[in-house]
Amino acid sequence: MDDNSANLHPARPVLEAPDIKRVLTRIAHEIVERAKGADDVVLLGIPTRGVFLARRLAAKLEEITGSAIPVGSLDITMYRDDLRLGPARALAHTEIPADGVDGRLVVLVDDVLYSGRTIRAALDALGDIGRPRAVQLAVLVDRGHRELPIRADYVGKNLPTSQRETVKVQLTEEDGHDGVLLGVRSTESAAHTEGPEDTGDTEDTGDAAPSRHGTAPAG
Amino acid sequence: MKRHLISAADLTRDDAVLILDTAEEMARFADRPIKKLPTLRGRTIVNLFFEDSTRTRISFEAAAKRLSADVINFSAKGSSVSKGESLKDTALTLEAMGADGVVIRHGDSGAPHRLATSGWIGGSVINAGDGTHEHPTQALLDAFTMRRRLVGEEGAALDGKRITIVGDILHSRVARSNVHLLSTLGAHVTLVAPPTLLPIGVDSWPCEVSYDLDAVLTKSDAVMMLRVQRERMNAAFFPTEREYARRYGLDGERMARMPEDAIVMHPGPMNRGMEITAEVADSPRCTAVEQVANGVSIRMAVMYLLLGGSEPALSRDDTARTEENN
Structure with missing residues (x-):
């Protein structure tokens, strides 16, 4: 649904399907290495595309370790700090694995890390669900321009961008094919193309400037 | 919205x-x-x-x-x-x-x-x-309960479901909201009541009207029993409470004639023995408590x-x- 902005302004692919596959394999190995076996790892994807990435990572982890990794989704809509800057958004699913998150190593998974506000909201949401042993963050693309003191533990690709650029992650499960596109936003109004399922970090480029004034940190 | x-x-x-x-x-x-x-x-x-x-x-x-x-x-x-x-x-x-x-x-x-x-x-x-x-929020929670019990699928409406609303339609804001909402969601609504408890102009509502509960029961996916609103009954709308219960009340025998998966709903508070018997109210098919939680x-x-x-x-x-x- 956000694709039209990419079609109107020719976007350059920065990651192709094989790259994404390689990157996820590497991240899976890094998780196993850092968690010393991934025994207590729980993967929580942030809707929409973070959930698909989390499921793919879980499959890789299972390949590597031989045991099933609990995977779920964590919707952050109700915890956003910019809810009052637009109409109420439709909610996405939150599904926490049956054994919960208490005492476990939770790895949050998202497609694009940008302002960091989505992750701030995710940390708040997680705090209402349980008390993990530790929380880590895995993202496919880190495009910079952080507005909060948040960093990723596992990064697929560091992508230096300007705030006028857009980063669009496409995944087979949602968009029919895999790829990451870097485009240029033509006008300010293009900032409002986001659909209800938008996760925030992917498309909220143009919102960033006004939202800094209107939004006090909700956390 | x-x-x-x-x-x-x-x-x-x-x-x-x-x-x-x-x-x-x-x-x-x-x-x-x-x-x-x-x-x-x-x-x-x-x-x-x-x-x-x-x-x-x-x-x-x-x-x-x-x-x-x-x-x-x-x-x-x-x-x-x-x-x-x-x-x-x-x-x-x-x-x-x-x-x-x-x-x-x-x-x-x-x-x-x-x-x-x-x-x-x-x-x-x-x-x-x-x-x-x-x-309206009562109708929404009723529709929510029906969707969970009868459809069990998110994103869906209530297309083709047969919903029967029984009782004091005349005084019931619950019935009015339900008729609008359920027909918007694609359900077929039938109202069952004594003629004295139907409002004027009911024929223009998006629903059917019947005076015979037994005929409609066997073709219902959900039966919603309305409370007889004694506090609004300042005129004689039916001869006696016993006659009302006999013709329009839901007892175990009537419930047994409903389709197997059909549910019984009640917006509460219930008048046990009047529009609904205790046997029906306490059966697992009755969703009254679930409706409150929903x-x-x-x-x-x-x-x-x-x-x-x-x-x-x-x-x-x-x-x-x-x-x-x-």
Whole structure:
């Protein structure tokens, strides 16, 4: 649904399907290495595309370790700090694995890390669900321009961008094919193309400037 | 969605499905150790109850509190209303206190509409039952319960489901809201009542009417029994209570003739032995208790969709105040 902005302004692919596959394999190995076996790892994807990435990572982890990794989704809509800057958004699913998150190593998974506000909201949401042993963050693309003191533990690709650029992650499960596109936003109004399922970090480029004034940190 | 929820007839099919889907997510939060969400922090919701109600007021209050809103309960008894204050002056008082949302229950049909369209207040108005007019959140929670039991699929409506509403249609705001909402969602609604308890103009409603419960029962996916509203019965609408119970009450024998998966619904409070026997009320097919639990989820969804975003807040003059509350 956000694709039209990419079609109107020719976007350059920065990651192709094989790259994404390689990157996820590497991240899976890094998780196993850092968690010393991934025994207590729980993967929580942030809707929409973070959930698909989390499921793919879980499959890789299972390949590597031989045991099933609990995977779920964590919707952050109700915890956003910019809810009052637009109409109420439709909610996405939150599904926490049956054994919960208490005492476990939770790895949050998202497609694009940008302002960091989505992750701030995710940390708040997680705090209402349980008390993990530790929380880590895995993202496919880190495009910079952080507005909060948040960093990723596992990064697929560091992508230096300007705030006028857009980063669009496409995944087979949602968009029919895999790829990451870097485009240029033509006008300010293009900032409002986001659909209800938008996760925030992917498309909220143009919102960033006004939202800094209107939004006090909700956390 | 509109800024207010006054009538179930104002909801489009997409609106209604969005509310049901949102309520489904809200229901998931109810299973958590911490049932609170920060979404309406800093917003004030006033429960303005001019008529007695336990379950609806508690349900709205629980929903608002789970979304972290500040709740002010106002009941007409023991307030300035009993000293003769008008609806307008009460509304102006609430506006001065900065109410972002007003949940209103009133004995007179049209009071919520008056409140929403008069320009007295800037917040959203949610109708919690007005006279014999409408009770839209009750219809939504009924539809939610039906969708869970009969369809079991999110994003879906109630297409082709056969819903029978039995009893005092004349005085029932629940029936009126349900007829509008259920037909919007694609269900076939049949009303069953003695001719004296059907309102004038019922033939223009999007539903069928029958006087014979036994004929309709066997073709119903859900049967909703309405309370006989003794407090509104100042005329003789039927000869005796026993005759009413015999012709329009649901007992175990009648329930056994319903299709196997069909459910029995009741908006409460129940008159056991009148419109429903204890045997039916306590059977697993009766969803009355489930409806109460679903009511909180539905009211959370409605409040979130009306008050969670910018639209109602930004249409006010004093946006500075709400931003301050951020």
